[in-house]
Amino acid sequence: MLPPLSAIAPVSVELRLAYVLHHFRQAYAEVPEVSIGYANQQPQVEVVASAGDFFARQEPQPPAPTLREWQGQLLPFFFDLNPEQPLLELLPGKHARINADLLAAAFYLLSGWQEYFSEERDRHGRFPYTASVQHCYGFVAVPVVNYYFDILKTAVEHTTDQLLHPRLWVNEAPFATFITHDIDELRSAWKAPAKAALQRVNLLRFGQLLWQRFFQSDAWDNLELVQQTVTGYDAKSTFFLLPEHRPASNGTPNADYKLAATALQWRFKALVKQGAEVAVHGSIGTSVDQQRLAREQTQMPAPAAGNRFHYLSWEPRRTPAVVEEAGFAYDSTLGFAEHFGFRNSYCLPFRPFDLTQGRACTFLEIPLNVMDATLHHPNYLQLAPHEILPALLPMFQEIERFGGVCTLLWHNDHFDPANETTGPRQFAELMQYLRSRNTAFVNGRDILMELGNRR
Ligand SMILES: [Zn+2]
Missing domain, CATH: 3.20.20.370 (Glycoside hydrolase/deacetylase)
Structure with missing residues (x-):
């Protein structure tokens, strides 16, 4: 039984930003102090807010993503209201603007929002792959949030004149x-061959397998x-x-x-x-x-x-x-x-x-x-x-x-x-x-x- 949706705690824009930027900073070896956010904060790296009231509603999926190219790869961008604008603008005065709301999109994907609000579950009670945006838009094997961070990284490098590197292990x-x-x-390696032997009415083989079951160690x-x-x-x-x-x-x-x-x-x-x-x-x-x-x-x-x-x-x-x-x-x-x-x-x-x-x-x-x-x-x-x-x-x-x-x-x-x-x-x-x-x-x-x- 799927637990009913209770009233959820509101997810403020500040909370979403802090959550996403925590993960961005953790993804790179050292991230210099730089302000990243929406226009009203006048940050060095500005992301154009495009999620509307999506996070105030309880819908599993946002509108279909646009497709944009980033370093030779086509990627889905949720919350992209300005697809005719360039994805990333490196501006004078150490500013940068990102015209798709990848902060909202990163929160949506990382937080598991789609699973929480979806009513779909499979026979084991799991959120099914076929109900996911990854399946709908064909990007399950692409770590899209890491690519969003790669765009942010390029913007941060422009505004700080410092190169960022992925963390090393x-x-x-x-x-x-x-x-x-x-x-x-x-203890069950013997079961499938034993069943097959029974189906073939190979009682000698079945007997051997039973013998192994009780007197020898199991292959598993x-x-x-x-x-x-x-x-x-x-x-x-x-x-x-x-x-x-x-x-x-x-x-x-x-x-x-x-x-x-x-x-x-x-x-x-x-x-x-x-x-x-x-x-x-x-x-x-x-x-x-x-x-x-x-x-x-x-x-x-x-x-x-x-x-x-x-x-x-x-x-x-x-x-x-x-x-x-x-x-x-x-x-x-x-x-x-x-x-x-x-x-x-x-x-x-x-x-x-x-x-x-x-x-x-x-x-x-x-x-x-x-x-x-x-x-x-x-x-x-x-x-x-x-x-x-x-x-x-x-x-x-x-x-x-x-x-x-x-x-x-x-x-x-x-x-x-x-x-x-x-x-x-x-x-x-x-x-x-x-x-x-x-x-x-x-x-x-x-x-x-x-x-x-x-x-
Ligand atoms: Zn298991």
């Missing part, structure tokens, strides 16, 4: 990569293999552990293992000792229930700063407050299950905006860019193995261009060599590419150190 790396594994299943019980594989690229693993093994009331499965089991707790402690990070994989229902989510946090084998919801559950009208009240420092749920790319059109971690309370959240959202299952699944994309890297390459290049974070979700069961579509070979190909670009492999805590404390 550890060892001067041009961008960062966050490798994550949601641990849903450790591979946590140590996952960590060794990732370490082989000088990268770090973050494991998202699912503390609930009972299915949800609607039958949706949670974990096929019991996280409380002593042997498993010790295995995770050992992985942490060897450099892995553990985080919570909030079970079905916890995205709207902070008490249950907080309880799941106490079942972790080591302290957890982060969370990602199972099935990427996220109710825009309630989840930001739930994550905050449960006390997490970061979340990494916000990506579309149906398509890789940028759900908030931004390739750096950011603070979601809680529209109910009218303020930025205290936790950091590390947006999810690509999940293994998205790439080859009857409900999502159906890329052949050789098509995966070419499909993701433009997205990786955008993240590198803006010094962002590339968040990859590869489930442990996708390290099973039997998986030939989105399995260990495809993972290896992506990792080899990312390493060849000199990315900094980081975990959630590294990102918090880098971005979390700057407000």
Whole structure:
């Protein structure tokens, strides 16, 4: 059930500006003092106000964007009432004017406004990709807000005579990569082949699989293999552990293992000792229930700063407050299950905006860019193995261009060599590419150190 829209706290123009400019300043290594705003403030960088009363109403989508070219790329501009005017005017006297309201557009995309006011949800209660402006206007793999900031940056450089540079990561790396594994299943590798054997009435094979099930370890019980594989690229693993093994009331499965089991707790402690990070994989229902989510946090084998919801559950009208009240420092749920790319059109971690309370959240959202299952699944994309890297390459290049974070979700069961579509070979190909670009492999805590404390 979709929570009804309550009266929301009004979002003043000052609040929108402060929210957007906080993120602009965080995106670059050093931003000199410069005034950016609307005409009534007489700033050095003036943006022409064009949102009208959009933010006083409760509509999910603004009028269709115009298309403008910026450095050879066509980009959508929401709130652009003056498409015949040049996008950016570099004026004498160290002034600049931007004729499309990219401050309003950046707030609209970063804050998740469209999801909050949309009535559309899929069968898992999620805001569907098909209802998004990213899908409507075809820009899911383009971090449009980073491009808006690039325009602002050019204006700031003109007014200050100083060059701005995207932030660098550890060892001067041009961008960062966050490798994550949601641990849903450790005991179920035998199920699909067993079902197939039954369908073929191959009882001998079925019997063999049952034997393996009870007397041998499961191919998906591979946590140590996952960590060794990732370490082989000088990268770090973050494991998202699912503390609930009972299915949800609607039958949706949670974990096929019991996280409380002593042997498993010790295995995770050992992985942490060897450099892995553990985080919570909030079970079905916890995205709207902070008490249950907080309880799941106490079942972790080591302290957890982060969370990602199972099935990427996220109710825009309630989840930001739930994550905050449960006390997490970061979340990494916000990506579309149906398509890789940028759900908030931004390739750096950011603070979601809680529209109910009218303020930025205290936790950091590390947006999810690509999940293994998205790439080859009857409900999502159906890329052949050789098509995966070419499909993701433009997205990786955008993240590198803006010094962002590339968040990859590869489930442990996708390290099973039997998986030939989105399995260990495809993972290896992506990792080899990312390493060849000199990315900094980081975990959630590294990102918090880098971005979390700057407000
Ligand atoms: Zn999951």
